[in-house]
Amino acid sequence: MKNGIRLAALGGVILTGALALSACGSDDNANVDPSAAPADGNCVEATVNAAGSSAQKNAIDEWIKNYTANCAGAVLNYNPSGSGAGIEAFNGKQASFAGSDSALKPEEATAAQTRCAGNTALNLPMVVGPVAVAYNLEGVDGLQLSPVTLAKIFAGEIKKWNDPAIAADNPDAKLPDEAITTVHRADESGTTDNFTKYLTAVAPDVWKFEGGKVWTAPGGQGGTKSDGVTTLIKQSKGAIGYVEMSYAENAALSTVKVQNGAGEFTELTAESASKTIAGAEVTGTGNDLALKIDYATKTPGAYPIVLVTYEIACEKGLTGPEGEFVKSFLTYTASDAGQAALEGLGYAPLPQEIITKVRASVEAIAVS
Numbered sequence: 001m002k003n004g005i006r007l008a009a010l011g012g013v014i015l016t017g018a019l020a021l022s023a024c025g026s027d028d029n030a031n032v033d034p035s036a037a038p039a040d041g042n043c044v045e046a047t048v049n050a051a052g053s054s055a056q057k058n059a060i061d062e063w064i065k066n067y068t069a070n071c072a073g074a075v076l077n078y079n080p081s082g083s084g085a086g087i088e089a090f091n092g093k094q095a096s097f098a099g100s101d102s103a104l105k106p107e108e109a110t111a112a113q114t115r116c117a118g119n120t121a122l123n124l125p126m127v128v129g130p131v132a133v134a135y136n137l138e139g140v141d142g143l144q145l146s147p148v149t150l151a152k153i154f155a156g157e158i159k160k161w162n163d164p165a166i167a168a169d170n171p172d173a174k175l176p177d178e179a180i181t182t183v184h185r186a187d188e189s190g191t192t193d194n195f196t197k198y199l200t201a202v203a204p205d206v207w208k209f210e211g212g213k214v215w216t217a218p219g220g221q222g223g224t225k226s227d228g229v230t231t232l233i234k235q236s237k238g239a240i241g242y243v244e245m246s247y248a249e250n251a252a253l254s255t256v257k258v259q260n261g262a263g264e265f266t267e268l269t270a271e272s273a274s275k276t277i278a279g280a281e282v283t284g285t286g287n288d289l290a291l292k293i294d295y296a297t298k299t300p301g302a303y304p305i306v307l308v309t310y311e312i313a314c315e316k317g318l319t320g321p322e323g324e325f326v327k328s329f330l331t332y333t334a335s336d337a338g339q340a341a342l343e344g345l346g347y348a349p350l351p352q353e354i355i356t357k358v359r360a361s362v363e364a365i366a367v368s
Contacts, residue, residue: 042328042332043067043070043071043074043328043332044071044074044321044325044328044329045072045073045074045321046073046074046075046321046322046324046325047075047077048075048077048096048322048326048329049076049078049079049089049094049096050076050077050078050079050086050095050096050098050099051079051081051086051094052079052081052082052083052085052089052090052095052098052100052312053080053082053083053086053099053100053101053190053309054080054081054189054225054226054227055101055127055129055190055226055244055307055309056080056099056101056126056127056309057078057226058345058347059126059127059309059345059347060076060078060099061078062345063329063333063338063341064076064078066332066337066338066341067329067332074325076325076329078099079095080225082187082189082225083098083099083100083101083102083189083190083193083213084187084188084213085187085188086098086099086312087100087104087108087112087312090112090115090312091108091112091115092115093115096313096318096325096326097311097313097326097330098311098312099309099310099311100123100190100310100312101129101190101191101193101194101308102190102193102194102213102307102310103123103283103284103290103291103310104121104123104290104312109121112312112314115314115317116314116315116316117314117316117317119315119317120286120287120288120314120315121312121314122284122287122288122312122313122361123288123289123310123312124289124310124311124312124313124334124361125289125291125309125310125350125354125358126309126310126350127308127309127342127347127350128270128273128274128277128306128308128309128347128348128349128350129191129244129306129307129308129309129347129348130244130268130269130272130273130303130305130306130346130347130348131191131194131195131242131244131245132242132243132244132247132248132249132253132255132256133145133150133240133241133242133255133256133258134233134240134242134243134248134251134253134254134255134256135240135241135253135254135255135256136233136234136236136237136239136253136254137161137176137178137237137238137240138176138237139174140161140173140174140175140176140254141254142173142257143170143254143256143257144169144170144256144257144258144265145166145169145256145257145258145265146169146259147199147202147203147259148202148206149166149168149169150256151199151202151203151206151207152165152203152206153166153180153240154182154199154207154217154220155206155207155209155217156182156217156218156219156220157206158180159179159180160177160178160180161176161177161238162175162176162177162178169259178237178238180238180240181220181221181236181239181240182219182220182221182240183221183222183223183229183232183233183241183242184215184217184220184221184222184223184229184242185222185223185224185225185228185229186215186222186223186224186228187224187225188214189213189215189225190307190309191226191242191243191307192212192213192215192242193211193212194293194305194306194307195242196209196215197211197293198295198304198305201295201296202261202295202296202304221236221239223241226243226244226247227247229241229242229243230243230247230248230250230251230253231251233251233253234251240256244307244346245270245273245346245347245348246345246346246347248346249346250346255267255268256268258303258304258305260296260297260298260299260303260304261294261296261304262297262298262299262300264300264301266301266302266304267303268303269303270343270347270348270349271301271348272301272302272303273302273303273306273348274348274349274350274351275299275301275302275303276293276294276295276297276299276304276306277291277293277306277308277348277350277351277354278299278351278353278354279294279297279302280292280293280294280354281294282354282357287315287360287361287364288315288361289354289357289358289361290310291354293306293308311333313326313330313365314365315364315365315366316365316368317368319367320367323365323367323368326365326367327365330362330365331359331362331363334355334358334362335359339355
């Protein structure tokens, strides 16, 4: 990896709302765990823009803090604009790589191939983001929901918390005669894409709405980005919504124990989410590592609602310091130190068999 390369600010590139990360540089270095930083020599001094998933924002912030602590002059502006906006920015050459909670759709992959000068854009799993079903219901702890009950709630078929279906899932709970307010993402979101994929897979007789990054079911309240959903749940009595685990933890929200394919009501933890990812199938070819998640997993102890956050990057086609920076940064995020830095941030570790493949794919990125 080359050292000491400096890239001038990308001419004409403006990312609205881009996160100013200079504060994550030397000023914060006193808080950096040396074991979580990249090894000496594995850095590139440059300024690069990236955009996308807000679910991985906390991970990116931590990685930037650690990376820049060991690489003065390296600046990454990450705009957590959402997965859809991030892919648009990447394909429009406004971002050097994108964060996305879903692998590229065929039409997105075609556009990405053009962006990468005719080469493949890789889906690189980098962060496991367990999706919490968070709720605000006074006096009810440890709420349990089966897949069908959960689907009926978000489909608007179950409207009160003391509905017999919820009571059947929670025989020991005292449920109030209170209206349910569902909360979903108002913007295009990979979290929505994964949550609706889960509902489609496990409750097809109930959940018949169109999937994708846009919420299409009627009713409920929409919140913008993960922060907006979290705020709505926290402020609304009787609310239930879906949000990436780290946001639920940071807001101290109660989370639902979701029934998996083995019939267990499973608490959301990093470990229980990782068990589901371990059973994912790699559907990409070559160095592309798009994954297919088994949402009906029967693995004992597995929490079934998870998303994999990818970094979308050109396998070939990036040049000079920009390309060197992307490869260097992703080499760090996939390293033992990079993955260890996510502990305590509400993410689950990538299973060893997957992270090994990710490292090989990052190594294969060719910069001209």
